[in-house]
Amino acid sequence: MDLNFTDSENAFRRECRSWLEANVPRESLPSGDTKEGFALHLQWEHTLFEAGWAAVSWPKQYGGREATLFEWLIFEEEYYRVGAPSRVTQNGIFLLAPTLFEFGTDDQKERILRPMARGDVSWGQAWSEPNAGSDLASLKSTASRVEGGWRLNGQKTWSTRAVFCDMAYGLFRTDPEQARHRGLTYFLFPLHAEGVTVRGVDRLDGDEGFAEIFLEDVFVSDADIIGEVNQGWQVTMATTSSERGLSLRSPGRFMATAARLIDLYHRYRDRSDPVLRDEVIQAWMDAQVYRWFTFQTVTRMTQGESIGPDSSMNKVFWSEMDVRTHETALAIIGEALELDEGSDGAVDGGHWMKGFQFALAGPIYAGTNEIQRNIIAERVLGLPRK
Amino acid sequence: MHFAFTDDQKMFRDTVREVLQRECAPEVVRATWEGRPEGVRAVWGTLAETGVIGMTASEDAGGMAMSELDLVLPLEETGYAALPGPIVDTVAVGIPLLEAAGTDAQKERWLGPAVVGEARIVVSFEDQAVVPHAASADVLIAQRGGAAYCIPVAEVSVSPEQSVDRARELGRVAFEVGAQYRMREDVDAAALFALGRERAALATAAQLIGISRRMLDMAVQYAKDREQFGKPIGAQQAIKHRLANALIEQEFARPPVYRAAWSVATSARDAGIDVSLAKIYAGQAARFVAKEALQVHGAIGYTIECDLHMWMKRAWALAAAHGDAAYHRERVGRHIL
Ligand SMILES: Cc1cc2nc3c(=O)[nH]c(=O)nc-3n(C[C@H](O)[C@H](O)[C@H](O)COP(=O)(O)OP(=O)(O)OC[C@H]3O[C@@H](n4cnc5c(N)ncnc54)[C@H](O)[C@@H]3O)c2cc1C
Numbered sequence: 192m193d194l195n196f197t198d199s200e201n202a203f204r205r206e207c208r209s210w211l212e213a214n215v216p217r218e219s220l221p222s223g224d225t226k227e228g229f230a231l232h233l234q235w236e237h238t239l240f241e242a243g244w245a246a247v248s249w250p251k252q253y254g255g256r257e258a259t260l261f262e263w264l265i266f267e268e269e270y271y272r273v274g275a276p277s278r279v280t281q282n283g284i285f286l287l288a289p290t291l292f293e294f295g296t297d298d299q300k301e302r303i304l305r306p307m308a309r310g311d312v313s314w315g316q317a318w319s320e321p322n323a324g325s326d327l328a329s330l331k332s333t334a335s336r337v338e339g340g341w342r343l344n345g346q347k348t349w350s351t352r353a354v355f356c357d358m359a360y361g362l363f364r365t366d367p368e369q370a371r372h373r374g375l376t377y378f379l380f381p382l383h384a385e386g387v388t389v390r391g392v393d394r395l396d397g398d399e400g401f402a403e404i405f406l407e408d409v410f411v412s413d414a415d416i417i418g419e420v421n422q423g424w425q426v427t428m429a430t431t432s433s434e435r436g437l438s439l440r441s442p443g444r445f446m447a448t449a450a451r452l453i454d455l456y457h458r459y460r461d462r463s464d465p466v467l468r469d470e471v472i473q474a475w476m477d478a479q480v481y482r483w484f485t486f487q488t489v490t491r492m493t494q495g496e497s498i499g500p501d502s503s504m505n506k507v508f509w510s511e512m513d514v515r516t517h518e519t520a521l522a523i524i525g526e527a528l529e530l531d532e533g534s535d536g537a538v539d540g541g542h543w544m545k546g547f548q549f550a551l552a553g554p555i556y557a558g559t560n561e562i563q564r565n566i567i568a569e570r571v572l573g574l575p576r577k
Numbered sequence: 578m579h580f581a582f583t584d585d586q587k588m589f590r591d592t593v594r595e596v597l598q599r600e601c602a603p604e605v606v607r608a609t610w611e612g613r614p615e616g617v618r619a620v621w622g623t624l625a626e627t628g629v630i631g632m633t634a635s636e637d638a639g640g641m642a643m644s645e646l647d648l649v650l651p652l653e654e655t656g657y658a659a660l661p662g663p664i665v666d667t668v669a670v671g672i673p674l675l676e677a678a679g680t681d682a683q684k685e686r687w688l689g690p691a692v693v694g695e696a697r698i699v700v701s702f703e704d705q706a707v708v709p710h711a712a713s714a715d716v717l718i719a720q721r722g723g724a725a726y727c728i729p730v731a732e733v734s735v736s737p738e739q740s741v742d743r744a745r746e747l748g749r750v751a752f753e754v755g756a757q758y759r760m761r762e763d764v765d766a767a768a769l770f771a772l773g774r775e776r777a778a779l780a781t782a783a784q785l786i787g788i789s790r791r792m793l794d795m796a797v798q799y800a801k802d803r804e805q806f807g808k809p810i811g812a813q814q815a816i817k818h819r820l821a822n823a824l825i826e827q828e829f830a831r832p833p834v835y836r837a838a839w840s841v842a843t844s845a846r847d848a849g850i851d852v853s854l855a856k857i858y859a860g861q862a863a864r865f866v867a868k869e870a871l872q873v874h875g876a877i878g879y880t881i882e883c884d885l886h887m888w889m890k891r892a893w894a895l896a897a898a899h900g901d902a903a904y905h906r907e908r909v910g911r912h913i914l
Contacts, residue, residue: 192646193579194839200578261578453913472910476854483580483832492765504825567824568817572797575812 192297194486196265205264207269210242215275217524222545223279224400229355232279236310245308248286253304262488268443272450278334282351283307283314285438287360290377290430294418303379306314315353315382317361318427320346322412325562327362328371328424329352332406334363334378340412343380346405353402354391356382362423369421377423380417396548429557431502440509442482448513449478452520455539470519477512484508500570503563510553510560517547580835582650590650596623596656596680603884609661610720610743610887614713617661624664638684639692643843645669645776649783649834656787658906659891661744663699663710669780670773674718675727677769678760683727683835687716699730701750702774711735711748718760719752720770723761728752742890743761760877775841775852778899782834782852788892789827789859789866795885796820796870803875816873823869830862850912853905858897867892 196204216235221228239245240254248263249255258266278284284307291300306312323330332345343363350373353359359382366374382389386409392401456463456471484505488498520543521528532541554560568574582590600623605616624630629651634640641647648669655664663671669838671744675688675698690696701708701719711717712735719726730735735748752758760766800811810816841850871878878885896902 192581192583192835192839194836196847330586448599456914468910468914469906472913475913476746476857476909479854480829480833480858483836486578486580486831487832487835490578494581501828504828505823507825508829564818564821565814567821568811572817572824574797574817574819574820575798575809577808577812 195504196261196409199263200261203258204265204269207244208267208273209268209324210244211273211275214238214242215273217338219274219540220276222398223277224352224394224398226355228281229352232276233310233313235276236278236280236308238310245280245310246288246304249288249304249308253300254308257377260493261486264441264443264485264489267441268446271443271447274447279352279355280307280310280313281439282316283312284364286316286430287314289438290360290417290426293429294377294426296414298414299417301545312358313352314357315350315359315402315404317350317353317358317359317380319349325559328375330364330375332361332363333367334376334411336365337410340410340415341378343378343386343406343409343411346403348401348403349392350402350404351400353404354381354399358382359404360417364429365515367425372424375423376420377417377426378411379417380409380411385411386410391409394548395551396545419557442478442485445478445481445509445516448577449475449514451539452516452523455520455523455543457504458527462523462525467519467522470515471520474512474516474519477508477515481509500566503558503566503571505558506557507554507563507567510550510557513550513553514547517543517550521547580832582646582835586647586650589647590654592627593624593629593651593654594657596620597654597660598628600639601660603659603887606659606661606744606887609746610815612747614661620660621662621697622694624726625692630668631669631672631692633678634688636694638676638688640672645779645838646842648780649838652783653787653790655879656784656891657791659744659788659791659887661710661746663697663714663778665780665784666700666708666710666714667698670700670720671716673773673776674700674725674769674773677849678725678764678766679832680728680759680761683760687727690715700773700777702770702777706749706751707738707747709740709745709747711750712737712746717750717752719750721754721765723767724753724762725764725766725769726754726758727760728758740890740894742887742894743782743896744887744891759816761823772841774899775849778856778905779834779837779841781895781899782830782837782855785859785863785895786827786830786834786894788895789823789830790876792863792870792885792888792892793820793823793827795888796823796866796873800873810873819869819873823866826862826865830858832896833858847912850909853900853908856900857902857905857909860902863892864896 220231223229223232224536236245243256246255247258247266251257318327320330320332334341335344347361358379360379362375363378364374365376386407388405390403391399392403394400452471452474524538527536527538528544530537569576600620608616619665620622628641631640632643632648672691675684687696691698696715696757698718699708699711699714701717703720714730717728717730717733735750738747738749740747748838800816801809803810834856837851840851870885874885877883
C-alpha cells in the first residue's frame with residue numbers, strides 16, 4: 192500500500208491544473224441541457240480535445256493521452272476543482288466509448304471515437320422505453336432484417352440531451368421469438384434521419400434535458416451493430432459498471448461540491464447551528480470516503496480484478512451522498528433557496544437549487560437505487576431471488 | 578497510488594482467521610461472559626505462537642517490528658471473533674509504549690513475556706479510570722499528570738465495573754503514583770500517549786469492521802435459513818434492502834480504516850484526522866449493522882441465547898470507546914472549518 196501519488200502522478204496533476212486554470216472559461220456557461228448552452232459546451236469540448244484533455248485515458252491514436260486510471264481520476268479532481276463546464280459529451284466518452292473499446296471493431300473505433308471526443312458528433316443513450324424502465328429487458332422496440340441492414344421501429348424515452356444530439360445507441364429486439372434478455376442487439380443509429388422524430392421533454396429543473404425518440408423504419412447498416420446480433424444484453428451489461436461507478440461519477444465532482452459547501456457555510460455562518468455544522472462536516476467526510484473507496488476500487492482494477500456487482504454499492508453511495516449534500520446547502524441558504532437562476536437575490540446564481548434538483552435524479556437514473564439494492568442483496572450477499 | 582494490502586498481509590490475516598475460527602468459537606466468548614476465561618487464555622497463547630501478539634515489538638524483543646498497516650487486518654479478525662482480552666491495549670498500544678518509554682528494567686521484566694503471550698498489558702490514558710480487562714492483565718501502563726507509569730497489576734487496585742459487554746471485564750484502576758513506577762523521563766510522554774490514543778482508536782475501528790462483518794454474516798445466513806410464508810425471509814425485498822444497506826455501510830467504512838492505518842504507519846500529515854474518519858465510519862457502520870441484524874433475526878435476536886447479542890454489545894461499547902462519533906467529528910470539524 193502506498194497512498195502517496197507517484198512523482199509522475201503529481202507531475203500529471205500539475206500539468207492538468209496549469210492547463211485548466213489557463214483555459215477554463217471565466218464565466219460559467221449556460222446549462223448544457225439547453226440548446227444554447229449545449230452548443231457552447233460543445234465548443235469547450237472542442238478546446239479540450241485540441242489540447243488532448245477530452246479523453247485522457249484513451250489511446251493516443253484516438254486523441255487521448257493513454258493516462259492510467261489514477262491519472263484519469265486526478266484529471267477529474269482538477270477538472271471539478273477549477274469549476275470547469277459539465278461534460279455534455281459524457282454519454283459518448285464515458286459510456287459508449289468503454290463499450291466500443293471492449294466490443295467495437297477497429298472500423299467502428301476509427302469512425303466514431305475522434306468525432307465523439309472533438310464534440311463534432313454527440314451521442315444520446317436510448318435504453319428506456321415507455322413500458323421498459325427498470326425492467327429494461329422487457330423492451331419492445333425492434334430491428335428487422337432488410338437488404339443490407341436493418342430497420343428500427345419503436346419508441347425510446349428519457350434520452351438525456353438527445354434533442355441536441357446527432358446519434359444515439361440502444362437495444363432493439365432482433366429475435367422476437369426469444370424472451371427478454373435474449374434476442375436483443377446493440378445498435379447505433381442517427382437522430383436526424385428519415386423516420387426519426389425527437390421530441391424534447393422538460394425536466395424537473397425546467398431544462399429540455401430529456402427526449403423521446405420515435406423510430407419508424409429507420410435504416411441502419413450491419414456496421415452499426417456493436418458486438419454480435421442477439422448479444423446486446425451481454426454487451427450492455429459488461430459496461431454498466433461504468434455508469435454506476437467510476438467513469439460517470441468520479442470522486443472529483445463530489446469533492447468539489449463539498450469544498451463549495453464549506454465555502455457556503457463560511458459565508459452564511461451567522462445562520463448556522465450545530466446541526467448544520469455537523470451536516471457540513473459529514474458531507475466533507477463522505478466525499479473523502481468516496482474518494483478512498485474509489486482509489487481502492489481502481490487499485491483492484493489495475494490488478495486485473497473485475498468489479499462486477501460491487502459497482503452497485505458505489506452507485507447507491509454517491510447518489511445518496513449527493514442528495515444529502517445539496518439538502519445541507521439548501522438548509523444553510525434558508526428562505527432564499529427558492530430564488531431561482533436569474534433572480535437578483537439568488538445565492539450563487541441559484542446553483543444549489545438546480546444542483547439539488549439534479550441530485551434528486553441520481554437515485555433514479557443509471558438503474559434505480561432499489562434495483563441496485565436488489566443486485567447487492569442477490570449477487571453480492573447471495574440472498575434468494577424468490 | 579496503490580490502495581491494497583500485500584499478499585503477505587492477506588496471508589497473515591488468513592492465518593489469524595483460521596486460528597480464531599478454531600479456538601475462539603462463540604462458546605469461548607460466552608464462557609468469558611460466564612466468568613470462565615480459560616479458553617481465551619489458550620487462544621492468546623496460540624496467537625502469540627502465531628506471532629500476532631508480538632507483531633509490533635522490535636525484532637530485538639522477539640517481535641516482528643510490524644506497523645499499523647500489518648496490524649489492521651488481524652485486528653479485524655479479532656473483532657470478527659469477538660475475541661475477549663486486551664489485544665488492542667497489548668499489541669497496538671502497550672508494546673510500542675513500553676519499547677519507547679520503558680526503562681531497561683521495565684522492558685526487561687515485561688517486554689519479553691508480553692511478546693510470548695505470558696504478560697498482558699492494559700493501558701490507561703490520562704483521565705481514563707475504567708480499563709477493560711484490567712483485573713486479568715499483568716501490567717498497567719498509565720499516563721497521570723502528563724507522566725508515564727508502568728505498574729504491575731498486582732500492585733494496582735482494580736475494582737470491577739459491569740460492562741453491557743460482560744466479556745470486556747471492566748475494572749476501575751487506582752494506584753499510588755510513585756517514582757518507582759515512572760517510565761523514562763527523557764522521552765516526550767505526552768507525544769507518546771497522544772500517538773497511543775491514535776493507535777487505540779484506529780485498532781478499535783479495525784475491530785469494529787470485523788464485528789460488522791460477523792453480524793452481517795449471521796443475519797445473511799439467518800435470512801437464508803429462516804422460512805416464513807413458505808419461503809426464506811431473505812427472499813423478501815424488505816429484508817434484502819436492509820441487508821444491502823448494511824453491506825454498503827460496512828464496505829464504505831473499510832477505506833477510511835485502511836487509509837488511517839497507512840497514515841499512522843507512515844506518520845503522514847493529518848494522520849489524526851484520518852483516524853477520526855476511521856473511527857466515525859467504523860463505529861457508525863457497526864451500530865447500523867447491529868440494528869439491521871437484530872431486526873432480521875426477529876425475537877430470537879432479542880435473546881441472550883442467540884450469539885448475535887455478544888457482537889452487538891461489543892459494537893456499542895467499541896463505537897463509543899477511544900472517542901465516540903461526536904468527539905471525532907468535532908476534531909474533523911476543527912480541521913476543515
Ligand atoms: C436525469 C435522468 C436521466 C436519464 N437519462 C436517460 C438516458 O439518457 N437514456 C435512457 O435510456 N434512460 C435515461 N433515464 C431513465 C432511467 O434509466 C429510468 O428512469 C430508470 O431506469 C427507471 O425506470 P423508470 O423511470 O421507468 O421507473 P420504473 O422502472 O417504473 O420504477 C418506478 C419506481 O419503482 C421502483 N421499482 C421498479 N422495479 C422495482 C423492483 N423490481 N424492485 C423494487 N423497486 C422497483 C423503482 O426503483 C422506482 O422507484 C434517465 C432518467 C433520469 C431521471
